[in-house]
Amino acid sequence: MKKIFVLDTNVLLHDPNAIFAFEDNDVIIPAVVLEEIDSKKRNADEIGRNARYVSRLLDSLREKGHLHSGIQLDQGGTLTVELNHRSFVRVQEMFGEITNDNRILAVALNYHIEEQQTAEPRLVVLVSKDVLVRIKSDVLGLNTQDYLSDRTVSLTDLYLGNLTLHVHPSVIDEFYTYRFLNISQLQLKYPLYANEFVILRDEMGSSKSALLRVNAEATKLEPLFLSNDPVWGISARNAQQRMALELLLNDDIPLVTITGKAGTGKTLLALAAGLLKVEDEHKYKKLLIARPVVPMGKDIGFLPGEKDEKLRPWMQPIYDNLEYLFDTKKAGDIDKILVGLGSIQVEALTYIRGRSIPGQFIIIDEAQNLSKHEVKTIVSRVGEGSKIILMGDPEQIDHPYLDAASNGLTYIVERFKQEGISGHITLEKGERSKLAQLAADLL
Numbered sequence: 001m002k003k004i005f006v007l008d009t010n011v012l013l014h015d016p017n018a019i020f021a022f023e024d025n026d027v028i029i030p031a032v033v034l035e036e037i038d039s040k041k042r043n044a045d046e047i048g049r050n051a052r053y054v055s056r057l058l059d060s061l062r063e064k065g066h067l068h069s070g071i072q073l074d075q076g077g078t079l080t081v082e083l084n085h086r087s088f089v090r091v092q093e094m095f096g097e098i099t100n101d102n103r104i105l106a107v108a109l110n111y112h113i114e115e116q117q118t119a120e121p122r123l124v125v126l127v128s129k130d131v132l133v134r135i136k137s138d139v140l141g142l143n144t145q146d147y148l149s150d151r152t153v154s155l156t157d158l159y160l161g162n163l164t165l166h167v168h169p170s171v172i173d174e175f176y177t178y179r180f181l182n183i184s185q186l187q188l189k190y191p192l193y194a195n196e197f198v199i200l201r202d203e204m205g206s207s208k209s210a211l212l213r214v215n216a217e218a219t220k221l222e223p224l225f226l227s228n229d230p231v232w233g234i235s236a237r238n239a240q241q242r243m244a245l246e247l248l249l250n251d252d253i254p255l256v257t258i259t260g261k262a263g264t265g266k267t268l269l270a271l272a273a274g275l276l277k278v279e280d281e282h283k284y285k286k287l288l289i290a291r292p293v294v295p296m297g298k299d300i301g302f303l304p305g306e307k308d309e310k311l312r313p314w315m316q317p318i319y320d321n322l323e324y325l326f327d328t329k330k331a332g333d334i335d336k337i338l339v340g341l342g343s344i345q346v347e348a349l350t351y352i353r354g355r356s357i358p359g360q361f362i363i364i365d366e367a368q369n370l371s372k373h374e375v376k377t378i379v380s381r382v383g384e385g386s387k388i389i390l391m392g393d394p395e396q397i398d399h400p401y402l403d404a405a406s407n408g409l410t411y412i413v414e415r416f417k418q419e420g421i422s423g424h425i426t427l428e429k430g431e432r433s434k435l436a437q438l439a440a441d442l443l
Contacts, residue, residue: 001122002026002077004115006108008128009036009100011147014371014401016053018127021149024076026122030107031083032100034058046371047401082107094140101133108142129401158394158410159417161424162197162243169202172210181212181221194218195253195423197243211239213246216420225250232272232325237431241265247423248273248389251283255379257413258391259368260427263436266391267365268321274361275325277387278343284361284387285343289318291365292349292374315346318365349378358383367409368392369399375408 003025011018012033019027040051061079064071070080090113091106092098108126115121126137126144137144165186175181183192192198192214198221202208212221224246228236231249236242240260247256248270258266274287322344323334338344349364364370364378367390375390382388390412394404404410416422430436 001120003123003125004028004111006030006082006104006111006124006126007033008104008126008130008133009033010129010401011127012037012054013040013047013050014129014147014406015149016050016057018147018149019057019079020073020075021147022075022077026070026078026080027073028107028111029058029079029081030104031081032103032107034081036100046374049373091140095136101130101136104128105133105136105140105142108137109140112142158405158426159193159413159424160426161417162199162240162426164199164201166201166203169204169206169208172200172202172208175200175210175212175221175223179223183214183219183221192218192221193417194420195247196417197246197425199239211242213243216252218418218420231269232275233327234268234272234325236269237265238429240425240427240429241269241431243425244269244427245273247425249276250423251277251387253421253423254382254387255412255416255419255422256387256389257367257409257416257422257424258389258427259394259409259413259424260391261393261430261441262396262439263430263432264427265431266427267317267363268324270363270365270389270391271318271321271325274363274389275344277361279341284385285359287344287361287363288347288357289315289345289363289365290347290349291315291318292367292369315348318346349374355381356383357381357386359385360387362386362388364388364390366392368394368397368404368407369402370408371399371402372406372408372411375412379412 005022005025006028007018012029015021037051037054040047041055042048043051058067061067061071067079067081068083070078073079090109091102095102105126108124112124115124123143126133126142127147128134128137128144129147134144134146167186171181171185194214194216196214198212198214200210200212211224213224214220215222224242226246226249228242231245236245244258244265247253258270260266271289274289277283278285278287319334322338326334326337328334328337338346360383362382367375369392370378379388390409392409394407394410397403397407399407413424417424
């Protein structure tokens with residue numbers, strides 16, 4: 001039986017095409033949602049872009065008929081902009097104040113009550129990315145759910161980029177003899193992906209082990225091509241960090257993604273690899289480091305000064321790592337070094353969108369705060385001869401409409417895991433300090 005889905009504003013602002021994600025069921029957009037979308041359409045950010053897209057989409061659908069009467073969608077369902085379910089009495093008895101959220105709840109509740117009075121009542125579901133709206137909906141006895149259609153994968157199935165296999169010791173001996181293993185020899189029940197790392201351990205319990213990487217064609221396991229020598233004074237402190245350096249320093253892998261909690265070394269490793277490639281090997285013309293400006297308090301426009309002064313607080317984590325790598329002693333030394341080199345550019349992500357970026361080593365920090373569209377925009381701008389690294393912690397998101405399973409970083413990890421030109425690794429062990437590791441695990 002068909003269902004009725006009532007959409008909250010945040011669903012459309014998160015995914016403008018959500019209207020078409022409910023198959024042959026009926027989709028309801030409360031009138032107050034249009035008012036909220038209208039208030040966002042002048043924003044210069046991703047939310048504003050989506051608000052404008054939704055506006056144009058609804059305008060184009062008017063060609064099929066009156067939205068308030070319901071129009072047929074290609075999937076078989078209908079779309080209706082609801083004007084006649086404004087009774088607020090029942091919601092007001094529970095929550096009192098007349099807010100936009102409560103008006104949306106009232107629409108869903110009135111639909112639910114109407115359906116219960118029919119011979120074959122349909123299920124009414126309020127879809128919202130706002131946790132409190134879902135809680136209030138549950139209090140009212142309504143069915144409610146998060147918008148899940150945009151989720152790339154469930155949190156428990158996120159691709160890690162490495163795994164450990166326990167094998168017979170003869171398999172490890174064969175690898176060290178011939179320096180490769182055919183994946184078919186392992187007789188696995190699941191696939192291995194291009195540039196995925198595999199740790200072989202002796203199933204008999206001895207100390208025998210081997211660290212290997214799947215080749216770009218995903219047919220063989222091969223040894224790492226790098227030694228464990230320091231990179232700009234930075235040595236890998238665990239197996240996952242060594243895997244990260246393997247990807248970062250491999251010129252045949254132009255797209256690298258790194259995830260991990262705070263203190264696992266994501267930024268430091270990427271900067272060290274970038275400095276080696278740009279300053280020592282001259283493989284790339286410039287090292288470009290950028291991160292999205294997603295405010296937790298006031299927006300960047302409220303900060304004093306010119307552009308560089310405004311950006312400095314947001315970019316300070318990058319400068320902290322550069323100061324460590326260059327071993328600066330005094331405040332301001334790093335600025336003099338960067339000016340002298342001229343090949344290192346620290347920028348807010350706002351200022352690199354729309355550019356074509358050839359021949360550069362590009363690091364995008366805090367990429368978990370990017371939407372799918374933003375990630376696509378950035379990666380599609382990468383020019384010939386460039387390498388791009390996207391890194392972040394999918395569980396530490398400041399964006400109001402993203403979560404660990406729907407952000408741009410997780411999206412690109414999952415979509416590119418089968419491609420030979422990309423590689424991914426999840427850093428698990430914190431190396432900043434014992435305190436930092438405990439904070440990341442416990443807090």
